[in-house]
Amino acid sequence: MEAKDHSFLSTETVESVSQMFKALSDPTRIKLLYLLSQEECSVGHLTEVLDMSQSAVSHQLSFLRMMKLVKSRREGTTMIYSCDDSHVISLLTQAIHHAEH
Template structure:
């Protein structure tokens, strides 16, 4: 088969996939995504569960929002976060299942 017969991914697709794996390479972001796959959470609640500062959690949530992996909505004065990409949660679940078996 000639090189010209192969199909390559677009540079944009490669970059997007790389960013998703970058997001999943951080232990804190894995914990946040896993928690948000179970239930919607406020920054305060996530900070309590993770035993981290609110600003540290907010920083990670901003990164995840930028990649459109989480979304937020306002509830009173609190921002409530939830997962925004079921495909990434599926990847995360498969990785967790792989590691636990």
């Protein structure tokens, strides 16, 4: 049997992939990312659409910002959120498509 050349993933790559899937493992974060992939939203709009408390939405947005999956900008006194990682949105879209078929 011929020996094969094995390439191993770096620890950093494995950790990065693990963190990305961790971010996508929460139903609320999936909903938030999906909505933000469709349009920029304020926290108020997100709370209305998801029927959640402002603190719950803000908590999840904070996590997603820390993961660099969403970004925010100020518009007057309102923070507007949008997606900040098209690769993760592509994975999310593929997973949604897979689940629906």
